[in-house]
Amino acid sequence: MELSKNYIPASVEEKWYQHWMDQNYFKSEPDDRTPFTIVIPPPNVTGVLHMGHTLNETVQDILIRKARMTGYNACWVPGSDHASIATEAKVVDMLKREKGIDKNNLSREDFLKYAFEWKEKYGGIIYNQIKRLGCSVDWERVTFTMDDHYYKAVIKVFLDLYNKGLIYRGARMINWDPVAKTALSDEEVEYKDVTGKLYYIKYEILDDGQPTTDDRKFITIATQRPETIMGDVAVCANPNDERYAFLKDKKVIVPLINREVPVIFDEYVDKDFGTGILKITPAHDINDFNIGLKFNLPVIDTLNEDGTLSEAAQIFIGEDRFVARKKIVEGLREKGLLVKEEEYTTRLGYSQRTNAVAEPKISTQWFVKMKDLAQPALEAVTSGKIEIHPNEKFNATYKYWLENVKDWCISRQLWWGQQIPAWYDEEGNVYVAESEEQARKQIDGHDDRELKQDEDVLDTWFSSWLWPMEVFHGISDPGNKDIEYYYPTSVLVTGQDIIFFWVARMIMAGMEYKHERPFNDVYFTGMVRDKLGRKMSKSLGNSPDLLTLIHEYGADAVRFGIMISSPAGNDLLFDESSLEQGKFFNNKLWNAMKLLKMWEEGKVQEATGKGHQSGEFALQWFENRLQEVRSEVENLMSQFRLSEALKTIYSLIWDDFCSWFLEWIKPEYGKSISHEVYERSVSYFDELLQLLHPFMPFITEEIYHLLKDRKDDLMVKQFGPVKESNPEILSLGNKLKNLITAVRDAKNKNNLKPKEAVSLFIETSDEKSFDLIKEILAKQTHADEIIFNKVPDTAAITTVAGNEKIYIKSDATIDTSVQKEKLEKDLNYLKGFLITVEKKLSNDKFVQNARAEVIELERKKKADAEQKIKVIEQTLASL
RNA sequence: GGGAGCAUAGCUCAGUUGGUUUAGAGCAUCUGCCUUACAAGCAGAGGGUCCGCGGUUCGAACCCGUGUGCUCCCACCA
Numbered sequence: 001m002e003l004s005k006n007y008i009p010a011s012v013e014e015k016w017y018q019h020w021m022d023q024n025y026f027k028s029e030p031d032d033r034t035p036f037t038i039v040i041p042p043p044n045v046t047g048v049l050h051m052g053h054t055l056n057e058t059v060q061d062i063l064i065r066k067a068r069m070t071g072y073n074a075c076w077v078p079g080s081d082h083a084s085i086a087t088e089a090k091v092v093d094m095l096k097r098e099k100g101i102d103k104n105n106l107s108r109e110d111f112l113k114y115a116f117e118w119k120e121k122y123g124g125i126i127y128n129q130i131k132r133l134g135c136s137v138d139w140e141r142v143t144f145t146m147d148d149h150y151y152k153a154v155i156k157v158f159l160d161l162y163n164k165g166l167i168y169r170g171a172r173m174i175n176w177d178p179v180a181k182t183a184l185s186d187e188e189v190e191y192k193d194v195t196g197k198l199y200y201i202k203y204e205i206l207d208d209g210q211p212t213t214d215d216r217k218f219i220t221i222a223t224q225r226p227e228t229i230m231g232d233v234a235v236c237a238n239p240n241d242e243r244y245a246f247l248k249d250k251k252v253i254v255p256l257i258n259r260e261v262p263v264i265f266d267e268y269v270d271k272d273f274g275t276g277i278l279k280i281t282p283a284h285d286i287n288d289f290n291i292g293l294k295f296n297l298p299v300i301d302t303l304n305e306d307g308t309l310s311e312a313a314q315i316f317i318g319e320d321r322f323v324a325r326k327k328i329v330e331g332l333r334e335k336g337l338l339v340k341e342e343e344y345t346t347r348l349g350y351s352q353r354t355n356a357v358a359e360p361k362i363s364t365q366w367f368v369k370m371k372d373l374a375q376p377a378l379e380a381v382t383s384g385k386i387e388i389h390p391n392e393k394f395n396a397t398y399k400y401w402l403e404n405v406k407d408w409c410i411s412r413q414l415w416w417g418q419q420i421p422a423w424y425d426e427e428g429n430v431y432v433a434e435s436e437e438q439a440r441k442q443i444d445g446h447d448d449r450e451l452k453q454d455e456d457v458l459d460t461w462f463s464s465w466l467w468p469m470e471v472f473h474g475i476s477d478p479g480n481k482d483i484e485y486y487y488p489t490s491v492l493v494t495g496q497d498i499i500f501f502w503v504a505r506m507i508m509a510g511m512e513y514k515h516e517r518p519f520n521d522v523y524f525t526g527m528v529r530d531k532l533g534r535k536m537s538k539s540l541g542n543s544p545d546l547l548t549l550i551h552e553y554g555a556d557a558v559r560f561g562i563m564i565s566s567p568a569g570n571d572l573l574f575d576e577s578s579l580e581q582g583k584f585f586n587n588k589l590w591n592a593m594k595l596l597k598m599w600e601e602g603k604v605q606e607a608t609g610k611g612h613q614s615g616e617f618a619l620q621w622f623e624n625r626l627q628e629v630r631s632e633v634e635n636l637m638s639q640f641r642l643s644e645a646l647k648t649i650y651s652l653i654w655d656d657f658c659s660w661f662l663e664w665i666k667p668e669y670g671k672s673i674s675h676e677v678y679e680r681s682v683s684y685f686d687e688l689l690q691l692l693h694p695f696m697p698f699i700t701e702e703i704y705h706l707l708k709d710r711k712d713d714l715m716v717k718q719f720g721p722v723k724e725s726n727p728e729i730l731s732l733g734n735k736l737k738n739l740i741t742a743v744r745d746a747k748n749k750n751n752l753k754p755k756e757a758v759s760l761f762i763e764t765s766d767e768k769s770f771d772l773i774k775e776i777l778a779k780q781t782h783a784d785e786i787i788f789n790k791v792p793d794t795a796a797i798t799t800v801a802g803n804e805k806i807y808i809k810s811d812a813t814i815d816t817s818v819q820k821e822k823l824e825k826d827l828n829y830l831k832g833f834l835i836t837v838e839k840k841l842s843n844d845k846f847v848q849n850a851r852a853e854v855i856e857l858e859r860k861k862k863a864d865a866e867q868k869i870k871v872i873e874q875t876l877a878s879l
Numbered sequence: 880g881g882g883a884g885c886a887u888a889g890c891u892c893a894g895u896u897g898g899u900u901u902a903g904a905g906c907a908u909c910u911g912c913c914u915u916a917c918a919a920g921c922a923g924a925g926g927g928u929c930c931g932c933g934g935u936u937c938g939a940a941c942c943c944g945u946g947u948g949c950u951c952c953c954a955c956c957a
Binding site: 005006007191198221222223224225236268269270273274275277278279281285286287288289290346347360393394396397400401404496499531533564565570571572573575577578580581583584585586587588590591592593594595596597598639643644647650651658659662666744745748754755 | 882883890904907922950954
């Protein structure tokens with residue numbers, strides 16, 4: 001069969017994904033193996049996968065494939081989130097743009113019909129992308145947070161928490177999104193620094209005929225939000241502020257609407273900020289609200305749901321809040337009540353979804369009491385039952401949030417989501433139940449009253465927090481065999497930005513309903529940024545399309561590129577050049593396979609080189625090197641240091657396998673290697689492919705099959721046990737590498753051609769490996785003569801490799817000055833080093849306390865250093 | 880205002896208990912090579928006061944102090 005010059009991913013990827021699916025490899029059912037479970041962080045149903053998802057998904061697939069090949073019953077559950085506010089906003093937008101329909105003119109039922117249509121149409125996009133990336137998820141377990149069982153589970157939890165007294169309804173100050181016209185949770189508000197203005201406004205002091213110690217007619221108050229003055233119910237000064245003592249028992253007049261409001265005194269007011277006097281607007285500021293409660297002041301809400309001024313404002317009714325601000329400032333200026341405007345930097349809260357400035361607002365909403373739920377969730381992490389990776393740095397933030405957690409506003413004034421199971425009668429009584437019939441049963445006496453269900457739906461996260469349980473129907477059907485088998489899940493892989501939204505709340509829900517952590521480990525990936533360090537965003541246009549990247553580089557290269565540049569937990573700067581590196585790596589693998597294949601097709605049963613020894617050594621060395629790396633990789637992966645594990649494998653394949661091993665066993669032109677060497681080489685290559693497979697599944701599977709006819713598939717091939725590696729063979733290998741490199745170096749420095757024959761004179765203490773060294777060196781360095789332990793009369797080029805000293809004889813001119821300088825440097829260092837090691841060894845404390853192997857290591861270091869010093873001194877003397 | 884983290888080559892980062900690291904990798908740059916698996920390759924080269932300053936040590940990129948610069952999270956100063 002003719003193999004293409006380079007690896008072409010396109011056809012290969014689809015073929016294998018289909019094959020894996022046909023073989024049911026992704027499917028998992030409870031059995032007697034140990035489960036390894038991951039639940040995907042469900043992406044928004046109508047979204048597309050961005051680079052952040054790509055990173056998360058790749059990490060999860062690596063972990064799940066590795067576990068599957070290690071003998072676990074690996075189960076990765078895919079799914080998507082209905083994302084109530086985000087999706088509803090998109091559907092509303094689509095209806096307006098494509099069909100000219102205003103949501104306000106639709107019934108709830110009709111709207112939901114459109115929303116589900118939209119979900120059907122676009123919901124498949126992310127699943128397709130997950131497939132293209134090669135993710136081995138169990139497609140029979142796809143879960144959507146609005147599935148029937150899921151919907152039921154959410155309602156069930158709501159009722160349960162309500163009955164436990166952990167859910168209540170009440171009027172509180174909440175964050176309001178005037179664009180989506182819904183309440184938000186505190187976490188859905190993002191604060192940004194903005195430059196605003198501080199307006200200084202004159203309030204007239206009401207002349208009540210009483211004499212005062214001050215004859216001022218006005219006081220000046222600084223505010224950022226002049227449009228809220230119509231909601232003013234008091235002004236407030238610090239009781240210790242003598243400037244305003246004369247205002248005791250006075251009233252002031254709110255400008256433009258001429259409302260008389262009292263002057264109150266509270267220590268909350270900072271004397272040194274602004275004018276030291278504060279207007280109190282309880283409806284539109286959390287602090288004012290608290291002061292209002294304290295002084296029993298009325299609340300005048302001057303804003304409508306959409307952010308326009310309400311009738312309570314009396315003026316500029318119906319104007320948008322920001323337009324009204326300008327007009328009011330204008331009005332104040334005309335009346336001479338505006339003292340000045342000042343530039344001022346402040347932090348404003350923005351709705352995460354609509355980017356509208358969030359409005360603090362008094363509103364009747366549903367809340368979850370968090371304190372009791374938080375306690376076990378806190379314990380689960382501080383006790384170490386759940387480990388957060390890559391490091392401890394998130395423990396502190398997690399702890400702080402849970403210790404200071406506030407009640408969670410869970411009602412949203414939307415349609416897309418689980419409708420709150422509460423019914424109201426005409427008198428406003430509330431009946432919480434799973435259905436209207438059940439609600440009716442709660443009514444005392446007559447049950448003929450008209451009941452109306454709460455219009456609102458629940459926060460998306462109120463469904464997401466059940467995810468690790470309900471994907472296994474653990475809430476709707478508790479005690480079923482899936483939930484008992486798969487829960488708690490093994491690892492949660494997610495972005496650190498949703499630690500509060502999701503991670504903490506999942507732990508709460510898990511502790512509440514399963515009395516068990518939902519996952520053993522949490523692995524936080526960093527943010528994916530562009531190479532300039534900016535966040536990926538649509539508006540910047542710096543977020544590449546996943547399918548385009550896969551098309552250009554292949555899925556394996558995309559996975560490679562994103563993993564190789566993804567140090568655990570740090571943000572990663574996405575750069576396509578790393579994908580290119582992945583593509584090149586594909587090709588290297590491809591060509592290594594071609595080389596092996598060529599030898600097989602040669603079929604000549606001739607030994608490599610002059611004897612079997614060098615081939616045998618190459619095999620032994622690589623076998624040991626392979627085991628050494630395997631144990632390194634195990635270690636790195638158990639610490640979730642995937643990027644380093646990949647680097648290690650990359651270097652094993654490229655440097656050790658391709659550059660050294662294959663070169664060592666490579667036969668002379670026209671000859672082939674022995675059958676045994678071939679078979680063993682192939683078996684090592686198989687192991688390499690297996691090791692790499694979790695990271696780059698497609699190409700490894702393809703090569704595995706191209707190399708030989710196989711009955712099995714690499715994807716489900718089980719790892720053998722990691723064998724111990726023999727340090728002597730490894731160090732002999734290193735010695736050889738050093739010698740060969742040193743000879744090449746020397747040739748290069750002296751303008752000899754790589755293939756030019758030279759004579760080598762080697763001094764070495766390692767007598768038992770003479771023959772082997774000779775054979776390999778002869779082959780790899782084109783030495784025509786190799787003599788041990790003999791210094792030639794006219795030493796040509798001298799070089800030191802490890803403990804060996806090499807003289808190379810040729811006709812080339814000799815330049816020893818550079819060599820000398822380097823050797824002298826080495827000598828100085830080694831002498832210093834020797835002194836310190838000796839000191840350590842003569843230190844009683846050290847000898848007594850250190851472990852035997854540590855002392856042995858030090859002794860060996862000492863011996864090494866002494867040996868090297870001897871060699872170098874001799875060399876220098878002969879120069 | 881409170882807390883956390885970071886600073887190593889042009890760029891992105893390794894450097895895991897201070898000692899073969901007299902500082903490494905990949906990418907980028909430059910110089911040779913189309914050598915019979917691979918030019919998507921091979922062989923080389925240049926490039927670093929390991930942020931500044933002090934301290935501990937025989938020895939510091941690593942430990943301690945301090946200064947500077949950047950990032951993130953949390954918080955109700957109009």
